[in-house]
Amino acid sequence: MRVAILVTCVNDAMFPDAGKATVRLLRRLGIDVDFPAAQTCCAQPMVNTGYLDEAVPVVRTFVDAFAGYDAVVTPSGSCAASARHQHALVAERAGDAALADAVAETAPRVRELSEFLVDDLGVTDVGAYYPHRVTYHPSCHTLRLLGVGDRPTRLLQAVRGITLVDLPGARECCGFGGTFAVKNSDVSVAMGSDKARHVRETDAEVLVAGDNSCLMHIGGLLSRQRSGVRVAHLAEVLAATEADR
Amino acid sequence: MTHTFVGMPPFPAAAREALANTQLRHNLAHATAVIRAKRAAVVGEVEDWEGLRRAGAAAKERALLDLETNLLRLEEELTSRGATVHWARDAEEANAIVVGLAQRHGVDEVVKVKSMVTQEIGLNDALVDAGILPWETDLAELIVQLGDDLPSHILVPAIHRNRAEIREIFLRQMAQAGRPAPALLTDEPAALAEAARLHLREKFMRASFAVSGANFAVAQTGTLVVVESEGNGRMCLTLPEVLVSVVGIEKVVADWSDLDPLLRLLPRSSTGERMNPYTSMWSGVTPGDGPQEVHVVLLDNGRTRALADEVGRQALRCIRCSACLNTCPVYERTGGHAYGSVYPGPIGAILNPLMRGPGDPQTDSLPYASSLCGACFEVCPVRIDIPEVLVHLRSRVVDGHRGDRLPTPEAVAMRAASWAFADASRLGLVERASGLSGTVLGRLSRSVLPGGRASAGRLAGPATAWTGARDLPAPPRESFRQWWARTDGGRDE
Numbered sequence: 001m002r003v004a005i006l007v008t009c010v011n012d013a014m015f016p017d018a019g020k021a022t023v024r025l026l027r028r029l030g031i032d033v034d035f036p037a038a039q040t041c042c043a044q045p046m047v048n049t050g051y052l053d054e055a056v057p058v059v060r061t062f063v064d065a066f067a068g069y070d071a072v073v074t075p076s077g078s079c080a081a082s083a084r085h086q087h088a089l090v091a092e093r094a095g096d097a098a099l100a101d102a103v104a105e106t107a108p109r110v111r112e113l114s115e116f117l118v119d120d121l122g123v124t125d126v127g128a129y130y131p132h133r134v135t136y137h138p139s140c141h142t143l144r145l146l147g148v149g150d151r152p153t154r155l156l157q158a159v160r161g162i163t164l165v166d167l168p169g170a171r172e173c174c175g176f177g178g179t180f181a182v183k184n185s186d187v188s189v190a191m192g193s194d195k196a197r198h199v200r201e202t203d204a205e206v207l208v209a210g211d212n213s214c215l216m217h218i219g220g221l222l223s224r225q226r227s228g229v230r231v232a233h234l235a236e237v238l239a240a241t242e243a244d245r
Numbered sequence: 246m247t248h249t250f251v252g253m254p255p256f257p258a259a260a261r262e263a264l265a266n267t268q269l270r271h272n273l274a275h276a277t278a279v280i281r282a283k284r285a286a287v288v289g290e291v292e293d294w295e296g297l298r299r300a301g302a303a304a305k306e307r308a309l310l311d312l313e314t315n316l317l318r319l320e321e322e323l324t325s326r327g328a329t330v331h332w333a334r335d336a337e338e339a340n341a342i343v344v345g346l347a348q349r350h351g352v353d354e355v356v357k358v359k360s361m362v363t364q365e366i367g368l369n370d371a372l373v374d375a376g377i378l379p380w381e382t383d384l385a386e387l388i389v390q391l392g393d394d395l396p397s398h399i400l401v402p403a404i405h406r407n408r409a410e411i412r413e414i415f416l417r418q419m420a421q422a423g424r425p426a427p428a429l430l431t432d433e434p435a436a437l438a439e440a441a442r443l444h445l446r447e448k449f450m451r452a453s454f455a456v457s458g459a460n461f462a463v464a465q466t467g468t469l470v471v472v473e474s475e476g477n478g479r480m481c482l483t484l485p486e487v488l489v490s491v492v493g494i495e496k497v498v499a500d501w502s503d504l505d506p507l508l509r510l511l512p513r514s515s516t517g518e519r520m521n522p523y524t525s526m527w528s529g530v531t532p533g534d535g536p537q538e539v540h541v542v543l544l545d546n547g548r549t550r551a552l553a554d555e556v557g558r559q560a561l562r563c564i565r566c567s568a569c570l571n572t573c574p575v576y577e578r579t580g581g582h583a584y585g586s587v588y589p590g591p592i593g594a595i596l597n598p599l600m601r602g603p604g605d606p607q608t609d610s611l612p613y614a615s616s617l618c619g620a621c622f623e624v625c626p627v628r629i630d631i632p633e634v635l636v637h638l639r640s641r642v643v644d645g646h647r648g649d650r651l652p653t654p655e656a657v658a659m660r661a662a663s664w665a666f667a668d669a670s671r672l673g674l675v676e677r678a679s680g681l682s683g684t685v686l687g688r689l690s691r692s693v694l695p696g697g698r699a700s701a702g703r704l705a706g707p708a709t710a711w712t713g714a715r716d717l718p719a720p721p722r723e724s725f726r727q728w729w730a731r732t733d734g735g736r737d738e
Contacts, residue, residue, distance in 0.1 A: 007725050007726075009666065009672070011725060012672075012676065012724050012725040012726055013675075013676050013679055013720060013724055013725075014718065014720060014721070015718075015721075016721055016723065016724055016725035016728055019725040019728075020725065020728065020735060023734060023735055024735065027735075033734075034734075035725075035726075035729045035734060037669055037726065037729070037730075038669045039669060040665070040666040040667070040668070040669050040672045041662075041666040041672075043666070045659075045662065046659055046662065046663060047636065048617060048636055048639070049639060049643070049655070049659065050612075050636070050638075050639030050640040050641070050642055050643035050644075051640070051643055051656075051659040051663070052640045052643075052644075053647075054659045054660060054662070054663035055663070057663060057666070057667035058663060058666040058667060060667070061666065061667055061668065061669070065669075086636075093640075140616070140617075140618035140619055140620075141619075143619075144618070144619035144620070144622070144623060145619060171620075172574055172618075172620075173574045173616050173618030173620065175574065175616055176616065177615070177616025177617055177618070178616075178617070179613075179655075180613065180615065180616045180617070181710075181711065182707070182710040182711055183257065183613050184256070184257050184260060184575075184613065184614065185710040185711070185713070185714070186257065186260060186261045186264050187257075187260050187264065187575055187578060187579060187614075188616070189714040189715070190264050190578045191574050191575070191578065191616070192715070216717070216718070217715060219694070219695075219716075220711070220714075220715030220716045220717055221714065221715050221716075222695065223694045223695055223700070223715075223716035224714065224715055224716045227695070228695060229695060230694070230695040230696035231695075231696075232696075
């Protein structure tokens with residue numbers, strides 16, 4: 001099986017540790033993951049802000065970079081959803097049948113990390129060790145667009161040493177929303193401060209999610225509040241072992 | 246009735262003001278949480294809710310795809326049963342028809358059943374301008390009217406008010422509109438309802454002219470349907486001599502079997518009840534029973550414009566249940582007024598732009614009033630994919646400005662991003678610059694995020710939209726891409 005990592009632009013430029021953790025985890029599970037260096041971004045920032053023409057060259061780059069792989073694994077539910085649900089729309093906008101065909105080929109192969117682990121590899125215990133009190137935020141696009149259900153929590157429950165506590169109001173959006181976070185920053189922050197309050201109610205040390213963009217927002221608020229809660233990507237928790245300590 | 250949504254600022258500015266209204270925030274958080282829990286409980290007990298949703302969506306879809314046939318059939322059936330059908334292209338025509346009918350009958354007041362469409366067209370103002378007093382008889386609409394306020398919710402127009410505020414409005418305003426509130430009025434819900442009941446009863450007993458909307462119109466038999474909780478609708482629909490119903494053309498369904506799933510979906514989605522207390526149905530005039538003169542005004546007012554939009558037309562399936570408002574995290578915090586329309590919340594964020602068309606800054610701000618979390622689609626009883634339509638309408642806003650001589654900073658940023666993301670070598674250059682800036686920012690800010698990473702500090706310019714309230718990590722010295730190249734994908738680490 002030829003497996004590529006779609007690291008995503010946010011992880012590439014801002015949170016490389018999530019990408020490194022994904023690579024380490026997949027290797028530990030026997031997957032020889034490749035990083036096609038031609039990859040850039042899934043084009044979601046353009047599509048969701050209404051810039052469809054600007055998304056076209058980005059989607060072209062995407063399908064070229066990932067052509068020929070059996071699976072494209074990504075530590076981002078939102079980017080997986082963008083590829084699976086929006087790339088066809090962009091190809092349609094371009095009026096390019098070849099691009100549409102390429103999208104039809106690539107899009108279904110894009111797998112969010114927890115989907116790939118649980119469904120494709122059939123594992124829930126990935127051999128991780130993480131002795132911390134953790135709460136998990138199910139980001140909206142993993143929850144509602146991909147429908148990953150309890151896969152991430154099943155993976156977390158199998159981690160040794162972890163104390164996993166339920167997050168109150170878990171299904172409610174954190175308020176990040178891409179460019180919404182700056183175009184409607186007041187509403188975004190109002191939503192995020194309620195999410196941060198719920199996180200603090202859990203007394204968790206670490207907030208975990210499958211999307212670093214949401215974590216950048218909630219974590220930014222938790223940090224500003226000097227709350228003493230840090231954020232970590234699901235991949236970083238699953239990649240951690242006793243040997244790392 | 247001096248208040249109007251006309252001239253409202255775009256959503257971000259209106260929302261900023263609403264967010265600072267602590268009482269509004271508190272009232273809405275409580276009310277939406279209660280109604281969300283009620284809905285979840287009664288939806289959860291339906292064995293195949295998803296099947297029912299699909300049946301409801303299909304019924305409305307069928308009606309819309311054959312709208313002309315259904316409307317003509319509706320007109321024919323209504324006419325044959327003694328009703329008079331009027332067609333109105335816009336608000337002005339509809340208001341002129343209703344005002345003209347009231348004037349022909351020489352009435353100086355009308356009683357009204359709660360109706361969003363008459364709020365949409367501003368009928369009350371048109372009636373007042375003609376010297377005719379419109380009396381709202383739904384409890385929440387009465388609160389809005391007496392408070393010289395605007396509706397902020399489709400189902401519960403006074404959701405932004407709590408019972409203490411309602412008591413004050415009744416004590417101050419009821420006397421000017423008819424029977425005063427009892428002097429010793431408390432804020433107990435039963436006492437408030439009783440005051441409204443006594444106040445309204447006088448109006449029902451003397452009313453000769455009523456105005457309603459309709460939840461559904463069944464083409465097969467020319468039957469209008471009003472679904473309600475309080476019984477005020479039943480009073481207005483049966484006691485007066487003349488009944489005028491203003492009905493959006495999207496309310497039509499082909500037949501009674503198509504009405505069936507919709508009547509089951511609506512109360513559970515809307516009030517969180519298994520069944521609503523009152524369902525009134527009438528087909529034209531019944532001699533000797535109820536209004537003896539029945540008019541139906543079929544209103545377009547932008548609905549055919551929405552219908553022409555292939556992605557957006559699904560919004561016309563809306564049955565005005567408000568489930569999307571009650572579940573929306575944005576609506577819960579801003580309330581309805583920030584949307585600048587009688588149709589607020591997620592459905593308003595798509596319906597208003599679809600009906601009005603793009604170009605106006607307030608309207609153009611609405612598709613962006615969402616984090617695209619998808620909770621609205623999840624609860625919509627007729628499966629309107631609101632996030633899909635929001636993204637589509639955003640592209641329509643952007644396309645509307647493609648010819649502008651001076652592009653917005655956002656448009657420039659998106660073009661720059663598109664250029665950088667089109668080629669990984671360009672992105673690599675951007676990341677190297679970002680890594681250098683990260684080192685500088687991290688040293689300058691001298692602040693540390695939980696976990697130990699350096700913070701970018703408080704940034705200037707447009708970045709304050711982020712760092713004004715949220716910390717941001719300084720960009721890492723080395724991107725993932727650089728790490729992969731340096732370490733052969735971690736093998737040489």
